[in-house]
Amino acid sequence: MDDGLTIVSKMQRLMKDNLQKVGDVLIGGGVDNMEKYQYMLGQARTYQLMLQEISNLLNNKEQKDEQGTVIDLNGRGPKT
Numbered sequence: 001m002d003d004g005l006t007i008v009s010k011m012q013r014l015m016k017d018n019l020q021k022v023g024d025v026l027i028g029g030g031v032d033n034m035e036k037y038q039y040m041l042g043q044a045r046t047y048q049l050m051l052q053e054i055s056n057l058l059n060n061k062e063q064k065d066e067q068g069t070v071i072d073l074n075g076r077g078p079k080t
Contacts, residue, residue, distance in 0.1 A: 012054055019047040 022044045024030075031037045 008054060008058070012051060015047045015051055019044060019051070022047070 022040050026037070026040055026044070031040060
């Protein structure tokens, strides 16, 4: 079974693809009434919100990761 980040990555890709499809229909004139337009606009907003929330969660995880490669230049370095 895939690990969590692989699953999240696949979900992001699926949501981005679906958002693109909704946008293509809206831009391409595939909406014939206001109800359908409002429904599709709601879908697009939901995909955008979900993608942003996933991005925020991943950024928080990266910021809490203390095993990075950041070097503290203000710390206890050798004196010359």
